[in-house]
Amino acid sequence: VQDAFARGGDGMFSVGSEDDEDIYHLSRRNFRLNGRVHALILLRQLTAELRRQEVQTWKKVIRVISHELNNSLAPIASLAHSGAELLRREQYERLPSALATIEERARHLEGFIRDYARFAKLPAPRLAPVEWSRFIEQLRSQVAFSADLQPADGIARIDAAQLEQTLINLLKNAHESGSSPEEVRLTVRKLPESWRIEVLDRGSGMNAAVLANALLPFYSTKRHGTGLGLALAREIAEAHGGRIALLNREGGGLCVSMVLPDR
Ligand SMILES: Nc1ncnc2c1ncn2[C@@H]1O[C@H](COP(=O)(O)OP(=O)(O)O)[C@@H](O)[C@H]1O
Ligand SMILES: [Mg+2]
Secondary structure (H helix, E strand, O other), rough: HHHHHHHHEEEEEEEEEEOOEEEEEEEEEEEEEEEEEEEEEEEOOHHHHHHHHHHHHHHHHHHHHHHHHHHHHHHHHHHHHHHHHHHOOOHHHHHHHHHHHHHHHHHHHOOOOOOHHHHHHHOOOOOEEHHHHHHHHHHHHHOOOOEEEOOOOOOEEOOHHHHHHHHHHHHHHHHHHOOOOOHEEEEEEEOOHHHHHEOOOOOOOOOHHHHHHHHOOOOOOOOOOOOHHHHHHHHHHHHHEEEEEEEOOOOOEEEEEEEEEOO
């Protein structure tokens, strides 16, 4: 407790050993009463609240995963069964389409598991010099957008693979926001000590509830969403020493802004 006070500012700290620890939040404010400054110190025990949230998160993970597994495994099982039946009746002409669907569902599952694994074991970024113009060209082969780079020939030190994954997720979100595809834009700006990268669209934007939750893992308003796109984007931005912000745009749509230090 002494350490927490000595550190200054607000923050969390835990008391006790690993099996039996309690988590507290300490916050401090000053206020004036009858002309004198007083300190208000607030200590809140958060252990139960955090456990409850942890359980909620786990339940959500399990719900999403079982839903996704089931969506693919059910058709795979039923198509394998009807495939065998078609073979037995020597009706070969419908077999290729059944096999193709089995393959498609299996590949979908593969991709889904890959995304989860990527989130769970995101390695530390490996920074290397990257030319923005080439990076953007590479990105364009995977998703459509219009780009505006200033300066046009800038070089950043980033983990290109991680940033590419992030921007693909953000640009996909922009295309899924109801925006017309021509309005999906990417801008890169040089700031004095950082780079600002923005993904812009003219879709629905976010209401207050979505804004408050969108960066949390597994939060999704989409039927088949994994809720990992923005969470992964935040992890990657922060691992680069940067940050990410969501802003509703004047005139409608969303701006996802990422600031990465230039080092
Ligand atoms: N460009 C956007 N415009 C409006 N809402 C968005 C946008 N990007 C993300 N969102 C909201 O944030 C949620 C979380 O996004 P994300 O983490 O990428 O997960 P997913 O796309 O799988 O739902 C989305 O379900 C959607 O409600
Ligand atoms: Mg997404």
